[in-house]
Amino acid sequence: MSRYVLRRFTATLPVLVVVSMIVFVIMRVAPGNVAQMLLSGDSGGGASPEEVGELSRQLGLDRPYYVQYAAFLVGLLRLEPGTSLWTKEPVLHELAQRLPVTLELAFLAVLISWAIALPSGVLSAVYQDTWVDYTFRVLTVAGLSVPAFWGGTLLVLLLVRQFGWMPPLGYVSPATDLRLNLQQFIWPALIIGYATAAILSRITRSAVLEVLREDYVRTARAKGLAGFTIVGRHVLKNALAPVVTLSAVQMGNLLGGSVISETIFTLPGVGRFLVDAILHRDYPVVQTIVVLFATVVVMLNLLTDMLYAWFDPRTRQT
Amino acid sequence: MVGQNNCSISRRRIVGLLACGGVAAWASHGLTEAQTAPPGGETPRYGGVLTQDTFADPPHFDLHQSETINALLPLSPCYNRLVQCDPLDVNKIIPDLAERWEISKDGRLYTFHLRRDVKFHHGKPLLAEDVKASWDRIFDPPKGVFSVRRPIFEAISGIETPGPYTVRFVLKRPSWSLLTNMAHGWNVIFPKDVLATKGDMKRDVVGTGPFKFKQYVRGVSLEVEKNSEYHVKGRPYLDGVKTFFIPDTNTAVNAYIAGQLMLHEVTVESQADQARQALGARGVVVKTPQMSCLTLEMNAGRKPWSDPRVRQAASMAIDRKEAMQVMTDGAGEMGGVMLPTGRWALPLAELQKLPGYSSDKAAERTLAKKLLAEAGLANGFKTTMTVRRGQQYETAAVLLRDHLGQVGIEAKIDVVETATYLDRMARREFEICGTSFSTAVDDPDAILGQNYLCNAGRNYGNMCLPELEKLHLQQSQIEDFNARLPVVHQVQHVILKNVMKAVLGFRVTWFLYASSVKGYRPQYSRYLAETREQVWLARA
Numbered sequence: 001m002s003r004y005v006l007r008r009f010t011a012t013l014p015v016l017v018v019v020s021m022i023v024f025v026i027m028r029v030a031p032g033n034v035a036q037m038l039l040s041g042d043s044g045g046g047a048s049p050e051e052v053g054e055l056s057r058q059l060g061l062d063r064p065y066y067v068q069y070a071a072f073l074v075g076l077l078r079l080e081p082g083t084s085l086w087t088k089e090p091v092l093h094e095l096a097q098r099l100p101v102t103l104e105l106a107f108l109a110v111l112i113s114w115a116i117a118l119p120s121g122v123l124s125a126v127y128q129d130t131w132v133d134y135t136f137r138v139l140t141v142a143g144l145s146v147p148a149f150w151g152g153t154l155l156v157l158l159l160v161r162q163f164g165w166m167p168p169l170g171y172v173s174p175a176t177d178l179r180l181n182l183q184q185f186i187w188p189a190l191i192i193g194y195a196t197a198a199i200l201s202r203i204t205r206s207a208v209l210e211v212l213r214e215d216y217v218r219t220a221r222a223k224g225l226a227g228f229t230i231v232g233r234h235v236l237k238n239a240l241a242p243v244v245t246l247s248a249v250q251m252g253n254l255l256g257g258s259v260i261s262e263t264i265f266t267l268p269g270v271g272r273f274l275v276d277a278i279l280h281r282d283y284p285v286v287q288t289i290v291v292l293f294a295t296v297v298v299m300l301n302l303l304t305d306m307l308y309a310w311f312d313p314r315t316r317q318t
Numbered sequence: 319m320v321g322q323n324n325c326s327i328s329r330r331r332i333v334g335l336l337a338c339g340g341v342a343a344w345a346s347h348g349l350t351e352a353q354t355a356p357p358g359g360e361t362p363r364y365g366g367v368l369t370q371d372t373f374a375d376p377p378h379f380d381l382h383q384s385e386t387i388n389a390l391l392p393l394s395p396c397y398n399r400l401v402q403c404d405p406l407d408v409n410k411i412i413p414d415l416a417e418r419w420e421i422s423k424d425g426r427l428y429t430f431h432l433r434r435d436v437k438f439h440h441g442k443p444l445l446a447e448d449v450k451a452s453w454d455r456i457f458d459p460p461k462g463v464f465s466v467r468r469p470i471f472e473a474i475s476g477i478e479t480p481g482p483y484t485v486r487f488v489l490k491r492p493s494w495s496l497l498t499n500m501a502h503g504w505n506v507i508f509p510k511d512v513l514a515t516k517g518d519m520k521r522d523v524v525g526t527g528p529f530k531f532k533q534y535v536r537g538v539s540l541e542v543e544k545n546s547e548y549h550v551k552g553r554p555y556l557d558g559v560k561t562f563f564i565p566d567t568n569t570a571v572n573a574y575i576a577g578q579l580m581l582h583e584v585t586v587e588s589q590a591d592q593a594r595q596a597l598g599a600r601g602v603v604v605k606t607p608q609m610s611c612l613t614l615e616m617n618a619g620r621k622p623w624s625d626p627r628v629r630q631a632a633s634m635a636i637d638r639k640e641a642m643q644v645m646t647d648g649a650g651e652m653g654g655v656m657l658p659t660g661r662w663a664l665p666l667a668e669l670q671k672l673p674g675y676s677s678d679k680a681a682e683r684t685l686a687k688k689l690l691a692e693a694g695l696a697n698g699f700k701t702t703m704t705v706r707r708g709q710q711y712e713t714a715a716v717l718l719r720d721h722l723g724q725v726g727i728e729a730k731i732d733v734v735e736t737a738t739y740l741d742r743m744a745r746r747e748f749e750i751c752g753t754s755f756s757t758a759v760d761d762p763d764a765i766l767g768q769n770y771l772c773n774a775g776r777n778y779g780n781m782c783l784p785e786l787e788k789l790h791l792q793q794s795q796i797e798d799f800n801a802r803l804p805v806v807h808q809v810q811h812v813i814l815k816n817v818m819k820a821v822l823g824f825r826v827t828w829f830l831y832a833s834s835v836k837g838y839r840p841q842y843s844r845y846l847a848e849t850r851e852q853v854w855l856a857r858a
Contacts, residue, residue: 032737039464166576169562170538268537
């Protein structure tokens, strides 16, 4: 087992190197000059080529690409991936400020999606082809079809126009004021959670339907067990595996940040940070975030592989 | 109430003094309206935090090196300038850190006498050396410092400090716009010791202003708090000002309606109407023409745009009335070079005689086709229009493509994000481009220096007209407004005949603010010093 883990872990390293290389190249190939932007802001202006060149030199952007890339890799290995070209703050420090926002939003969204998806998926399966099933299916299709920007905007409009209220601007940590924090997060979490629940609910329905047809369920029914007990004790437990897997994938996606919800609800999360950094050609920030999230995804995959290997020794041979 | 030493100067008064006494040095004294009585005649109330917003974070805190409102709006309350535009009448220059000044007879020596009761936020008193250190980096920046507005101050040859509270600006030639341009919101005074230690102010906020820096949370807000040791007694009224960074304009309007923002600006009338209907008497909406315009830039470094006839044809193809209808719900102003509602603008009748401004668009478009034929392009031609990503730019591009197409210029739209746009413009790697520009003040030196002269940063068309350079120098050195105005009009004729930029029109902004906000007066430019010094909050 340990040899298998070592082999798999070693195989992940080239993936990360390739990801870091791709993001480095893409950022350098993309048109736009960060020195030009730093000098003239976003309104354009009169920085001379000499001034742009001088700033590029100061930022180390005039060095050969392989030198810049090597410096970036060494920084990553030392866990010092550099400073933001715009704020001069260490990238990890900047990221640490935004990660709690994204984590909280992702956690709440997944929680809400479970609260919606599990009951609706199970009920839909149990009452297959009845009005209950049809209602939940329509609702889930709606959840899949409504884009977050539209739902979020409508929700804010509804709150403002009907109640003269909208979630407080900015970000308040739950440690500072839990009530205010929840007022800020509950609405975007609802929008994201509903969209996420739509897929989850459909997966739950399929999985429950599959399990309901199993022999042991028929046996349980024959033994005279109550429907609620059969579903709660025997069906749900066995149907949850794909739901949990999908939730983990969705959690991973949400950790990358939900740019639109963060923008509409003015939350300073990782998504907005990354998009701003891309637009501003803040190379160290973009490179670090992309490599960091690639690492998280790779590690999650590694963990899954290890779990499979633990469950099924046959996979260790492949 | 405050500032017994405060003084103001006006040209009329100077002339009067000269006429009466024949004095060699000019000065004038008197209380400034802006610093003595709050507007509206109501008794100001102390306390409260004003909330406002802008669409993005400041790239850094160094205002001398900045051009974006995202830096100026949140940081302006922390600083003072030598002189300022009167918040109640922007055409009037009033004292700020300089309590009075003298201008030599030949207009080449400006001597400023500083207030003696001013302290920076870190405790150091303001001295002439701070003013010199700040202004040296504006007009003659050291290596590594990028002074955005340097071309406006090319007349300055040096700065002297004959005493600890006296600063002398020595000019190469008279520049009668100097005081006006010194009053830009950007020209703040930094402490010399911080500049010497840090090299720049990109991460530090140390000023003398009515508010002190409190907190900056990137992506959320920048907050400033009351400076209780502020040199103007009794000011400021507010406990603080908090600027939120809200990229989505709908979110910002909603936040204003929900009462979370007290001050917000929109450029679309429908949004102003939404706020008006939702808040009724609880909100105020003020429509103000802005020193900001949408333009079509034509690169004279590329054929066929190097031919003035082609540029004239393009300008003639544009229906500016329709452009304003589409871009500003019909509220924008048609204009040429200077602010259409300002004192320097060409009269409409004169403007209408210039290429592109005729009220008979059909006849003008026929003439445009004739001009293209004369230029050897009787069958029209294809070109690429670079357009910055953004709703207003993209809408303008579609409109421009349609208008240009009517005279045979087939423009392919190439929408690019801001980083690419800035890069292309800086390297002049475009054929034509739909863009915009804003200037802090409606002043010929400022507008020409930043947009039209040979070395102007935003002379994207890459045109260098000796005639314009000559006229600019001439107008800049004329003190008397009535004598200067015809030359400024001549300047505008040269620019518009050569179509250095095809201006679609000037924007209008709707300023929305809660009725509890008092002492606030929207201006034609967002780039003047909005220190919020005299703003106060009535009980809601």
